[in-house]
Amino acid sequence: MHDVKGLAWDDLRYFAVVARTGTLTAAGREIGVAGTTVGRRIAALEKRLRARLFDRTGDGFALTAAGGSLIEQARALEQGVIDLERRASGHDARIAGTVRLAASDTFAIEFLARELAPLRHAHPDLELELVSGQSSLNLMKREADLALRTGAKPTQPSLVVKRVGGVALGLFASAAYLKKHPFRGYEMWKGQDLIGFDGEMQQSSAGKWLDDNIRGARVVMRVNHLIVAGEAAAGGWGIALLPSWVGRRRGLHQIGPDPAYTNDVWLVVHEDLARVPRVRAVFDAVIAATRRGLGTLLI
Amino acid sequence: MHDVKGLAWDDLRYFAVVARTGTLTAAGREIGVAGTTVGRRIAALEKRLRARLFDRTGDGFALTAAGGSLIEQARALEQGVIDLERRASGHDARIAGTVRLAASDTFAIEFLARELAPLRHAHPDLELELVSGQSSLNLMKREADLALRTGAKPTQPSLVVKRVGGVALGLFASAAYLKKHPFRGYEMWKGQDLIGFDGEMQQSSAGKWLDDNIRGARVVMRVNHLIVAGEAAAGGWGIALLPSWVGRRRGLHQIGPDPAYTNDVWLVVHEDLARVPRVRAVFDAVIAATRRGLGTLLI
């Protein structure tokens, strides 16, 4: 740009992203440009503002006092741009384009990928992006358009939340395992092998339930994924806490109370997007799929 | 830009400016780029948003329904950027750079331009931009850093306001005119020639005072500038309502009550800028200048 008056709004975006990621390269990755460019934009912004925004600390960029006093406003702008973009997408009346649906890996792999297939034929121009894994993608930041969540009802004010069913959890083991380790009762865990969780699964409701209810069993394996736990149980490693549907689907035997406990499942969408045709189409398809699969829900 | 994710913030700026100015060329002028560029940026934004933002109406760009529903957020972003920039300028501790001081033409020409000269020597790196004329430059939008205002006390919440004096207005005429048209008393306007106002001066407090108080005199000339009125009176056209100082400086004779009425003069600055050294320097210089010139203030 030659002689443009006022400051470059794009540079503020770079500022916000670098402040969040901490490095030029990571910021570049997020934005879709080379790290070098990010460095140059930041330099330009600092020159324009006549203030040093970051300390170059060798391992990345750290906000200076000046930068810190501005980052809050920059984040507000970032949120404002996202809001505007979301609003704008409401004016696209066609059922076409991309919709991002976030869900747990389990839900995505074992249920949605198959049950949402009718969408493909009903709306050929609709591109469904099924993002799974990252537990809590932020709908406010539009990391996803819709999300399937389990547990407590989401309470964010500007979200539209619909309960689509409940998921039953239970303890499962293979016939082979149970032959070698007869199940003697719900409080008799001594001598039993357990498949536990690690990573963030340990902090989940499933992980906590295991901690609270199973005492005395030996943890022979730790996994960070319910499906891996299911496969391990099927392989005879031991007892796993699984969505009932996952357990039954693998021919496992349930032990103890049925269900051990239950979770609610919620479909969540930002209110600005709820009325957008293509988002609505996915929303309805998920509702329909869960209605068909009711009683067989999983996390 | 190659394959950048997310939308270009700069384009939102173009959107806001085009919506305000109504044409590509005017928007380009304001931003400092060619009109063609603005057109291309808008086209890119519309493509990215998959929504038509403007109707091309032949005479300029008019917001569509979609554009209208977004413009408010874009303006909010625009304000946010301005706020951020203002905050950022507070981190520049040097008394250097540019400060924009807004004032009426009269004040600028007859008073500030001369009386603020000491600033030049006290702070060699300070560049004073004296913008006069446009009656109400918006401090919130940072069209100016400081402003001298007359009349009612500005009440905007985030402004720092200091009264720097009062301005006395009076009726003046040249000796030559008065010889031909002897002044017979304050209510005897028949046969007198009056210099009136047009344009937005007519709506000002001075214009209204003339309407309310002088009846029966013949308006022989209309001007949109107090200084022009002063020069006209000096040339013998007739009676003019002038800041007393302007009248006396030209050797005119005052008639009627002295003063005819008075106005307060306020120095106004945004609170974020009040503590910025270079702005503070100008602020203090204006205070000092008005203190020196007290009793001789003008609009």
Add this chain to the structure above:
DNA sequence: ACGGATCTGCGCACTCATGCACAGTTGTCG
């Protein structure tokens, strides 16, 4: 202590967005 991974920052080659000139249109004023 050492190799590997990750980061910043510089130089160079390239490409794409920009400015400019011009044509076509519309609105305005005398």
Add this chain to the structure above:
DNA sequence: CGACAACTGTGCATGAGTGCGCAGATCCGT
């Protein structure tokens, strides 16, 4: 009715901004 001014949009030449490769620095884990 004609001259003029202002605006949009197209084609083309140009240069500013970009990506890439590489060097140097720093950190981490073995």
